[in-house]
Amino acid sequence: MSGNRRPRVTLDPADRDRAMALLVREIAATSVAAVARRLGTYGRVTVSMVAxxxxxxxxxxxxxxxxxxxxxxxxxxxxLGRPLARPDCRTHAGRAMPTGSPAAFRHWEACQSCPHRGDAS
Structure with a gap:
């Protein structure tokens, strides 16, 4: 498999419908370009075509x-400047203070006063 290939993803019909509803709602609330920027891995044209x-x-x-x-x-x-799954957020916020990595320490330190800290539980 080449380095640019993503693993094949299969959604069940309920998840596909839920995702489509979320996509349409976010586009209506902002724009196709704004949604594409938030998604990060897909461009405006792809987002528009999927919707x-x-x-x-x-x-x-x-x-x-x-x-x-x-x-x-x-x-x-x-x-991080991007969405993070709640379980990952809980992991970062609740772990012991990291001492071996300055980047990990900065992330942990930011978590200690993060407004989402309570949301992640």
Whole structure:
């Protein structure tokens, strides 16, 4: 497998419908370009085509990313500048102070006063 290939993602129909509803809601609230920026891995054209139902391939991978970013099971991490799954947020916030990595320490330190710290429990 080449370095640029993503593993194949398969969503069940309920998750696909939920992701599509989230995508359409976020586009209506902001814009296609803003949603694409938040998704990070998919461009404006891909986001537009998935939302319109004209995406040439299976939309499961982009829709899985929509769930990662916009589903209620994530928080917007101010330290990382991107959405983070609640379990990962709990792990970062609740672990012992890291001493072997300055980056890990900065992340842990940011978690200690993060407004999402209570949201992640």
């Amino acid at each position: 319109a139902g004209t995406y040439a391939g299976r939309p499961d991978a982009p829709l899985a990313r929509v769930l990662e970013v916009f589903d209620a099971d994530t928080v917007d991490c101010p330290h």
